[in-house]
Amino acid sequence: RAAMLLHRLDTEPTWDAILAAEPGPIRWLDDDELDRIAGVIADFVDARSPYTLGHSRAVATLAREAARRLQLPEADATIVFRAGLLHDLGRAGVPVATWDKASLLSPAERQRVMKHPALTELILARSDTLGPIGALAGMHHERLDGSGYRGHTGAFLPLAARILATADAYETKLERRPYREAMEATEAAEWLRAEADAGRLDADTVGAVLGAAGVEVERSAEPWxxxxxxxxxxxxxxxxxxxxxxxxxxxxxxxxxxxxxxxxxxxxxxxxxxxxxxxxxxxxxxxxxxxxxxxxx
CATH class of the missing domain: 1.10.10.10 (Winged helix-like DNA-binding domain superfamily/Winged helix DNA-binding domain)
Structure with a gap:
């Protein structure tokens, strides 16, 4: 039912009815309150599966530090942080049994999983404040070569989106899944470098994320x-x-x-x-x- 309810957000009358039912007076959140509430939402979404506990907070923290290393303005680093907290909100629209499945997903299950970034963007787009965050969060599974979930290529991926995608990819490899064990930090770093070498992840963001994570990967003068x-x-x-x-x-x-x-x-x-x-x-x-x-x- 979660997927059905979330997809109903696509209808304006439903959203307007929800806003109209909100008791007054309206109180606007300051930045600290917004971050706190976004963190609570992140924890709730991550807690649906034992494999993702703490994932969103880890991605957010790593992505913000990487953004700072790449000298993005602090306002942009903050947006990256909030997008990291909320990037997996759309996972709530996919059954937990699908996420925790140890065997191969069916084509229908795979399609549902691949839609969760777009669902994140759809949910957050209803708010003027959260809309830009949602647009960024919705690109966290994209790759420069167009092989990501939504097929966007590097030409359509701003630096902030590349940072978020890299941070999410790295943290995911550090976490156990029902179909694989967690990677060690050096192994995950080597995998990340290989993704950059293959043209799927941005080399600069890979370096920034690994630097933020405190992981150094020795690079030979000549490729092996x-x-x-x-x-x-x-x-x-x-x-x-x-x-x-x-x-x-x-x-x-x-x-x-x-x-x-x-x-x-x-x-x-x-x-x-x-x-x-x-x-x-x-x-x-x-x-x-x-x-x-x-x-x-």
């Missing part, structure tokens, strides 16, 4: 072959020496699951399916020296 990240090269070099996933994890101070995900991506990028194939790939691309091979012998 087939888009491998520096961490993936480290994992590859240890794997071809015969180390188990657990041993690699201990060496790099990460979890064995993280190592497994790195190896999956390495194999996919390199076009191999075994460690022998990975070793040959590493040799062909100059990623190994004889000392490494002697250790594995």
């Amino acid at each position: 072959p087939v888009g491998l990240t520096s961490r993936e090269v480290e994992v590859l070099q240890l794997a071809v020496q015969g180390l188990s996933n657990r041993d690699i994890a201990s060496t790099l101070v990460v979890s064995p699951k993280t190592v497994g995900r790195h190896l999956e991506r390495i194999y996919e990028k390199a076009g191999v399916s075994t460690r022998v194939g990975a070793t040959l790939f590493a040799l062909q691309h100059g990623l190994l020296d004889r000392s490494m091979l002697s250790q594995s012998a």
Whole structure:
């Protein structure tokens, strides 16, 4: 019923009736009160699923700091913060069972999920004060190459929208979902960099978000072959020496699951399916020296 009720906001008579029923006198909120109420709304929406507790506040805080790092005016940084708090308001129009589903979504479920940013914008558009915030919040799943939920490309995405999309993407990767484990901060940072390299996220906003998060990702002077990240090269070099996933994890101070995900991506990028194939790939691309091979012998 939530989806039905929220979609009814699209009718002017319903909205006018709600406003007319509001008891007087009308009291306008100051900035601090607006932020407090937006935070309460964010907490309510996030609390619908155990996987998203605190998500909106984290996105808002990270996005505001990134905006400041990119030297946006403080007024714009404030709008980014409020958009971060309210960006997932439209999630209330999608059943919790859909968000918490561990298996693949059906086409209908997928379409409903993809509409939640537009629903956020629709809800907030009814207020002159919240309208600009809603317009920004409605773009939090957009990508520069047009592969986002609403298909907007970089030409239509202001810097504030790019910041919000990047902050949301990063925080989401840090959170567990019913179909995957949470990423560690360095792994999420590498993924974010890869998205920028692929032209989906803005490189400047990625740098600002990671800086705001206190995460540094070492960038090699020359790109690694087939888009491998520096961490993936480290994992590859240890794997071809015969180390188990657990041993690699201990060496790099990460979890064995993280190592497994790195190896999956390495194999996919390199076009191999075994460690022998990975070793040959590493040799062909100059990623190994004889000392490494002697250790594995």
